[in-house]
Amino acid sequence: MPLRSLAALLPLALLSGACDRHEAREPHGGEPRELVVLAAASLGPVLFELGPRYEAHSGQPIRLSIAGSQTLAMQVREGIRCDVIATADRATMDSLVARGLVATPRVLARNRLVWIERAGLADEVSSAVIGPARLSSPERLRLVLAAPEVPAGRYAREALARLGLLESAHARLVSNELDVRGVLAKVRLGEADAGIVYATDLPPGAPGVTVVELPARAQVVADYPIARVRAARSPAAADELIAWLTSADTRAVFGRAGFAPGDPAPDAAGRGADAELGDREP
Amino acid sequence: MSERTSRVVLVLAGLGSLLFALPIAGLLARAPWRLLGEVATSPITSTALALSLLVSLAAVLASIVLGAPLAWLLARTSTPGRRLLRALVTLPLVLPPVVAGVALLAAFGRRGLLGGALAWVGLELPFTTLAAVLASTFVAAPLLVTTLEAGLAQTDPRLEQVAATLGASRLRILWSVLLPQIRPALLAGMALCWARALGEFGATITFAGNLRGRTQTLPLAIYETLQTEPERAFLLACSLLALSVMVLAATWRRTAA
Numbered sequence: 278m279p280l281r282s283l284a285a286l287l288p289l290a291l292l293s294g295a296c297d298r299h300e301a302r303e304p305h306g307g308e309p310r311e312l313v314v315l316a317a318a319s320l321g322p323v324l325f326e327l328g329p330r331y332e333a334h335s336g337q338p339i340r341l342s343i344a345g346s347q348t349l350a351m352q353v354r355e356g357i358r359c360d361v362i363a364t365a366d367r368a369t370m371d372s373l374v375a376r377g378l379v380a381t382p383r384v385l386a387r388n389r390l391v392w393i394e395r396a397g398l399a400d401e402v403s404s405a406v407i408g409p410a411r412l413s414s415p416e417r418l419r420l421v422l423a424a425p426e427v428p429a430g431r432y433a434r435e436a437l438a439r440l441g442l443l444e445s446a447h448a449r450l451v452s453n454e455l456d457v458r459g460v461l462a463k464v465r466l467g468e469a470d471a472g473i474v475y476a477t478d479l480p481p482g483a484p485g486v487t488v489v490e491l492p493a494r495a496q497v498v499a500d501y502p503i504a505r506v507r508a509a510r511s512p513a514a515a516d517e518l519i520a521w522l523t524s525a526d527t528r529a530v531f532g533r534a535g536f537a538p539g540d541p542a543p544d545a546a547g548r549g550a551d552a553e554l555g556d557r558e559p
Numbered sequence: 560m561s562e563r564t565s566r567v568v569l570v571l572a573g574l575g576s577l578l579f580a581l582p583i584a585g586l587l588a589r590a591p592w593r594l595l596g597e598v599a600t601s602p603i604t605s606t607a608l609a610l611s612l613l614v615s616l617a618a619v620l621a622s623i624v625l626g627a628p629l630a631w632l633l634a635r636t637s638t639p640g641r642r643l644l645r646a647l648v649t650l651p652l653v654l655p656p657v658v659a660g661v662a663l664l665a666a667f668g669r670r671g672l673l674g675g676a677l678a679w680v681g682l683e684l685p686f687t688t689l690a691a692v693l694a695s696t697f698v699a700a701p702l703l704v705t706t707l708e709a710g711l712a713q714t715d716p717r718l719e720q721v722a723a724t725l726g727a728s729r730l731r732i733l734w735s736v737l738l739p740q741i742r743p744a745l746l747a748g749m750a751l752c753w754a755r756a757l758g759e760f761g762a763t764i765t766f767a768g769n770l771r772g773r774t775q776t777l778p779l780a781i782y783e784t785l786q787t788e789p790e791r792a793f794l795l796a797c798s799l800l801a802l803s804v805m806v807l808a809a810t811w812r813r814t815a816a
Binding site for chain 2: 345347348351354419421424426427450451452453454455459463466467468469
């Protein structure tokens with residue numbers, strides 16, 4: 278029986294493949310084609326809020342795919358079908374620019390790092406210091422960071438180096454998490470004592486963790502560049518989305534999530550040019 | 560079987576083999592073989608490889624010690640709740656590995672069910688090599704248990720009874736009567752268990768974390784390398800593939816013999 282029901286599914290699967298191809302051949306059908314947006318994990322919540330708003334605003338359907346920046350970059354390198362990519366650092370985006378895979382990026386938003394420690398840690402240890410200063414005290418500390426290959430991990434190490442604490446951090450490191458969410462999860466669950474994450478990773482009043490701001494001299498500003506993928510199937514729609522996301526319309530949502538605004542959007546100029554082109558068309 | 564059905568079967572079987580063969584062919588084609596020497600001798604590879612061997616072998620050992628008695632219980636006795644027990648043992652096979660990792664944290668983490676008791680005896684599992692072994696055992700042992708149970712079900716308990724009436728000790732019966740009969744199943748179970756333990760990723764990253772030399776097994780090293788040097792990751796993946804094939808091939812020949 279199960280075999281037979283599986284067999285029944287097969288033609289369905291083939292059919293859906295056929296539909297997909299059909300759609301590819303006729304890009305100017307009635308419905309506008311779905312715009313595929315690859316975005317870094319930390320941008321997820323904001324974009325999930327803004328996505329439906331943009332769909333309502335422009336009638337352009339959007340599909341979000343959220344993953345670590347490196348994974349996204351790899352997907353673009355492997356030629357996955359997508360239109361827009363937003364990463365959590367410049368280096369990852371620059372590697373795509375260098376390969377000619379994306380158009381000139383624009384800074385979508387900026388983020389900052391914070392030190393987090395599990396709730397209750399302060400009561401258990403004797404030392405009076407909190408925050409990264411714990412790293413220079415003899416107390417035992419289980420530190421988790423994002424892996425050095427991940428933007429959040431690279432920034433965290435840079436911040437610790439500026440504080441002269443990198444070596445003692447390495448001595449207390451128990452895990453290189455594969456993305457910044459892993460760091461937060463392990464501290465929130467109380468399995469690790471402390472970690473460094475983006476300010477935006479913490480929902481307001483997140484339970485289970487105490488947030489400590491890093492000293493200004495250690496603060497590394499994380500830029501989130503966004504760019505159109507050169508192989509985009511709807512380049513104009515992709516540019517419009519990027520212009521909207523970097524416009525003043527979305528600033529409040531980014532701000533509420535803890536992001537600082539990115540580059541002042543040259544949206545007026547960009548839109549003007551688009552409109553001009555549009556006017557010239559018969 | 561009619562001519563037409565057999566052709567359908569052939570076509571589907573052909574598609575099926577392509578599904579398995581193509582990703583492997585892709586991996587082999589994409590790997591930068593000129594870097595082989597460099598990658599093979601790099602510290603990240605050797606450390607991860609050594610740790611992977613240690614962790615997976617320890618997991619196989621633990622699976623035999625804890626799993627063989629379970630298989631025997633399931634195959635030979637009519638213990639009440641046997642079906643429930645069998646379902647429980649097979650559960651890790653269908654559980655997504657990350658869920659397995661979360662479950663392990665819930666049981667053996669610092670805040671887990673046994674966290675307090677473990678801390679009392681001075682044991683803290685998360686982020687340790689032992690945690691990686693536990694994660695691998697949890698996901699891989701069911702393969703050994705189910706294979707061994709199937710093997711045991713085909714043996715005849717009367718042979719052991721005869722041996723007992725002839726005065727053989729329990730150990731002697733196990734070694735000279737039971738073991739020769741279940742050898743193929745035991746070896747196949749060990750091979751599957753080892754291969755699965757070698758490839759463990761999700762439960763390990765969740766429960767044991769990722770630290771070179773302590774919990775970074777080969778699959779974790781592959782994933783981390785994929786982030787920065789994807790070409791090298793292909794090569795590392797090939798090495799894991801070769802290792803798994805060797806494990807399976809070695810035992811396949813023995814079980815077939």
